Amino acid sequence: MEISASNDSCAYGQPGIFRGHLRFDNPRLADYSWPLCEIRGRKPGPRLCVSAGVHVNEVSSIEAAVRLQRMIDPETIRGSVSIIPLINQPAFYKYTELVCPIDGRNINFTFPGNSDGTFSEALCDSIMNEWCVGADCYVDMHGGDLRENVSKFSIFQRTHNVELDAMGRRMAMCFDAEIVMGLPAAHMEKSGRAPTGFARHNRLALMSEAGANGLLDEGSISFHLEGVLNIARTLGIIDAPLAPFLNARIPCDEYLWLDCPVDGEFHAEAEPGDRVTKGQRLGTIRNLFGETLAEVTAPETGFLLWRMTHPTIPKGSPIGAVAVEETSGRQQR
Numbered sequence: 001m002e003i004s005a006s007n008d009s010c011a012y013g014q015p016g017i018f019r020g021h022l023r024f025d026n027p028r029l030a031d032y033s034w035p036l037c038e039i040r041g042r043k044p045g046p047r048l049c050v051s052a053g054v055h056v057n058e059v060s061s062i063e064a065a066v067r068l069q070r071m072i073d074p075e076t077i078r079g080s081v082s083i084i085p086l087i088n089q090p091a092f093y094k095y096t097e098l099v100c101p102i103d104g105r106n107i108n109f110t111f112p113g114n115s116d117g118t119f120s121e122a123l124c125d126s127i128m129n130e131w132c133v134g135a136d137c138y139v140d141m142h143g144g145d146l147r148e149n150v151s152k153f154s155i156f157q158r159t160h161n162v163e164l165d166a167m168g169r170r171m172a173m174c175f176d177a178e179i180v181m182g183l184p185a186a187h188m189e190k191s192g193r194a195p196t197g198f199a200r201h202n203r204l205a206l207m208s209e210a211g212a213n214g215l216l217d218e219g220s221i222s223f224h225l226e227g228v229l230n231i232a233r234t235l236g237i238i239d240a241p242l243a244p245f246l247n248a249r250i251p252c253d254e255y256l257w258l259d260c261p262v263d264g265e266f267h268a269e270a271e272p273g274d275r276v277t278k279g280q281r282l283g284t285i286r287n288l289f290g291e292t293l294a295e296v297t298a299p300e301t302g303f304l305l306w307r308m309t310h311p312t313i314p315k316g317s318p319i320g321a322v323a324v325e326e327t328s329g330r331q332q333r
């Protein structure tokens with residue numbers, strides 16, 4: 001990594017608040033630099049890395065990454081908190097939905113990446129192996145691209161490593177979430193989200209999701225912020241009790257995508273966070289004459305995690321997702 005400081009910054013690696021830019025060593029990433037804020041205490045301690053803007057329209061999470069920079073006092077913390085508020089630099093000012101415009105890949109499903117691969121693969125590899133080297137935990141904040149609304153949830157990756165699982169669950173519970181999603185261990189068989197890619201190397205990463213439609217929303221911003229601060233408190237970086245929890249934080253262990261069965265207009269009958277039962281109608285697909293073409297039903301009993309808000313959806317594209325509560329489904333099957 002090559003790091004350059006802004007004028008008002010302390011020197012990188014010294015106690016205080018660093019502000020500047022980083023360039024990754026991988027030559028595939030040479031045309032871009034990333035804004036970096038790193039808050040370092042005088043006492044040694046854990047390292048927490050936090051990012052947003054893998055999806056550049058998920059603005060509540062990006063704003064949380066900006067505000068976080070002003071909420072941690074280097075005089076009182078142990079260790080360091082390192083923040084990159086916008087990962088998908090090639091999409092910045094392009095408002096690209098979901099993917100990186102250079103290679104058309106969704107960075108969010110590209111971890112752990114590949115140093116010899118495409119731009120997104122190289123970026124995921126550099127996030128893991130340059131920026132997050134030595135990090136005790138990485139948190140990637142998301143939530144609601146331009147046509148989506150998501151419930152408040154957090155994600156960790158289940159593995160066959162009992163200690164890592166316990167740590168992932170504990171950190172995911174730091175968010176005042178409606179749903180705490182532990183992704184099935186089978187997800188580790190292929191590239192995936194940061195929690196999945198990190199877990200493949202026995203490392204810890206989390207995701208938080210809250211927000212909608214490219215709107216700044218105070219409730220979503222504070223969900224991300226308080227969750228990350230609670231993680232810093234749990235790790236021992238910040239010496240303070242956890243902020244209180246108001247939501248149910250229901251543990252779920254299956255993430256089921258709902259694909260649109262036919263080209264048309266989706267009219268939803270359930271909202272993110274709603275409890276849904278197997279077979280319940282979640283909405284209908286209609287054509288431009290108002291005729292119903294198909295119904296969308298819940299594949300299992302659980303919770304609607306998120307849904308598309310723009311009604312126009314082509315066949316095969318995702319409409320939303322259902323989270324299945326731990327123990328409820330699997331033990332009966």
Ligand SMILES: [Zn+2]
Pocket residue numbers: 054055058108142143144
């Ligand atoms: Zn996202």
